[in-house]
Amino acid sequence: MSKAESTETTVEDGVIQSVSGPVVSARDLDARMNDVVYVGDEGLMGEVIEIEGNITTVQVYEETSGVGPGEPVENTGEPLSVDLGPGMLDAIYDGVQRPLDVLEGKMESPYLDRGVDAPGIDLEKEWEFEPTVEVGDEVGRGDVVGVVEETVTIDHKVMVPPDALEEGETTEVTAIEAGSFDVTETVAELANGTDVSMHQEWPVREARPTVEKRTPRQPLVSGQRILDGLFPIAKGGTAAIPGPFGSGKTVTQHQLAKYADADIIVYVGCGERGNEMTEVIEDFPELEDPANGNPLMARTSLIANTSNMPVAARESCIYTGITIAEYYRDMGYDVALMADSTSRWAEAMREISSRLEEMPGEEGYPAYLAARLAQFYERAGYFENVNGTEGSVSAIGAVSPPGGDFSEPVTQNTLRIVKTFWALDADLAERRHFPSINWNESYSLYKDQLDPWFEEHVEEDWAEKRQWAVDILDEETELQEIVQLVGKDALPDDQQLTLEVARYLREAYLQQNAFHPVDTFCPPEKTYLMLTTIETFHDEAFDALEAGVPVEDIVDTEAAPRINRIGVQEDYEEYIEDLKSAIADELRSLY
């Protein structure tokens, strides 16, 4: 049930029988699976997760210290749902969509108190509603009847609820008017008796309907060279970033949230650090959306269920996030959802499951782990919506494998589903090679279907240039094995030169400093030009070598090291042009 609704639908009270951490059993509760209930004298919010005879088991979304047997449990008769409507952007929620800023005010404390509730969207705030249909128009399910300006960046489309009509059915608009309304007021009336308001509810564990899933053919451009250049993700695609602690999962997710060319960002901090969410809350209002210069927060919805917040709400935060994402997708937007970290989500499942004394699967995770992961990533995709628009949800999940070992169940089950794999590497992170994405292990299965876009929008030999870089890097990997045994000087000259080229690829192209004001975002044009600069060096250097110039002299030139500074150049076009000719001039002067 959603908190926007009153709790008058209460069915029948039960009585607590036992309490063990977040898991509470109640007697005599008339409830269905996944109903939302209020537990104990303080009315802590919980959800029914098991029913056995007369005993109903509830996971509680708040701390249960002091709660004891005999206290009441009250059923709302509604499944766990989110409030959908304008006001979800520029907001920060906990795992069950309680707005954290509102809670701070209500609790009058910086600490999260118990038993305090608040609706997911402001029920009193008035929005300027602008109809997009007229009286007499026919509308079907999901159709847009009007818009409100939710933030400077995003027009929020007000839609006919998908369950108001059958598939293919239409009905006439009988009343609609522009004006100022709060989200509970009716903004349009339909002939079939539906009153459309700006507010909808949706049960979080159920995907919102669509017409069909399509093959994604546009990249989610991230401004991160190694991602766009080597391992791109599609709009509507799925990606996993596994890596040990401190290897760069969160920084990569933050970079995507800042610079990805999505319309909407849903950022789910699932069981991670409080300060990381604070950082987003403090930075995003100040940072500019690269697409339009507006504050980044204007396209962002945050869900923060940090590691010390109740574990049951950690289990639900992923669903809250993806449901919000689907709602904006239905409006025809491209949404990108980041979940940091899906491992904490899986652990929450494991913790609840073990309290239920379910039969454990691999490493104690419940047997349904793989199914839950698949269901989540399946909700991503490039879709034709029920209202005929197209929209996408891209899902990017961080994975935190114990001991950094990718053979564990969460990583393995995730890799079976997602199509992009960005493998973080502790060795690279240790030497501060960032982003520490291992180029040998990572892959993107979208590459081929995205190449046409890059060829059309950036340069027609995009794919060839990428292949050139990949080949050099592969060769380097092989050569490094020899170098480890005999030293670099024992290699033939041409191989030494290849190593030098590969070094530029690694240090200038693959490395990118997220904290440098310019380098942090690299448009695909720059990514491309950077590669061609390194290729220029490669070609000129090999020409020089062939002309008899000793490899030491080639390596010891002055122009080439400037390749390492392309990343930080704002006016990179001019810089690159100069640099290419400087490299050529200098190397040619050697013979």
Next chain:
Amino acid sequence: MKEYQTITEISGPLVYAEVDEAIGYDEIVEIETAQGETLRGQVLESSEGVVAIQVFEGTSGIDQNASVRFLGETMKMPVTEDLLGRVLDGSGRPIDGGPEIVPEERQDIVGAAINPYSREYPEEFIETGVSAIDGMNTLVRGQKLPIFSSSGQPHSELAMQIARQASVPEEEGDDEEDEEGSEFAVIFGAMGITQEEANEFMEDFERTGALERSVVFMNLADDPAVERTVTPRMVLTTAEYLAFEKDYHVLVILTDMTNYCEALREIGAAREEVPGRRGYPGYMYTDLAQLYERAGRIEGREGSVTQIPILTMPGDDDTHPIPDLTGYITEGQIYVDPDLNSQGLQPPVNVLPSLSRLMDDGIGEGLTRADHADLKDQMFAAYAEGEDLRDLVNIVGREALSDLDNKYLDFADRFEAEFIDQGFDTNRDIEETLDLGWELVSMLPKDALNRIDEEFIEEYYHEDDSEQQVVESAD
């Protein structure tokens, strides 16, 4: 308050008793043995008619005649500013023979989570005077930065050095505001360490006069293991009180987190829970997070809680669940390295796997120095390069390496000998640390410094040093 003589089962640290009233989860329990000894415990599971109680002092001495009293409240820590200067046991009772503590408030030790919306992002540089930290892995106020060590290593010395030297360089302008309200306090929580180790800390505190501004909680190796699950919560409740209600900048040292985790495992095993990795409970991540996340700053409050937990990695293996889960929660880590220790480096910090995640916002112009970020990136890269080459040089010899490679090797040597090995009693300010860094990177040719902005190279690079190096290596 009702008394029960209804114990039905005793198993490890757990006692089961029958009850005929509702008992709250987490509630505090007193058990009086037939010998008249009073033990304390906490409700771990509450069902109709029966409760499971975890006894802090262990269950020896308890039999079915023992009487059980439920105090009707969860565990509280009596807090007051007067705690400063006091030594308490692991459950917060004074053991220094001082006067009784008159609390100003009694606070729940299971602290509620800080609303992420109410936090303030930590970005105030703490100068520890240790180059390996200040220069390479900077600590900021409100950070949680553990020391990853192993048995027999001088992690205590490092922690003491930090506690002794830590200060915040004054900024012009806002010093009045900071001077009045915010004082510095240390809270030391010992969990299962030896008397000897504890003495080292106590002597250092007394010698430097730090005890006056410290609160010490002692659970020693021969104290009850289960009590260790309470000690850090007592510590952090006191820390939060001093920081967020009394405006102190509190540095919390918790040692040894490994003993804390062992106690968790023991309780889990006694409850016959399905164990997670290597026998530790599946909820250990959440449990540890509930401690470590109690570091930070809060918007509108003066004080801060900075945590330096110390843990000894079993088998010096950082993939062991204790360091692994810790690393996933804390904002970086400092590695104490046995190899560097046996080479005599003080402190033997290996900067490469060490990390401070809050560094990036805590350094730079106006905080430390504008060139700091670039310089440390370059030092990391150069040291990593030198480290790699050491393996190779063992095989092929120095002659087979290029000039530049030899410089990297020299860099790595001097970096350890001069930058890291400063001694436990040397206090270097940030300028000294950074200047020393420049002296070292100036061993490398300018165009190898690709992590540093050209402007800074212009300003700080020691021209002659590199010339000299070239001359030296030529002969």
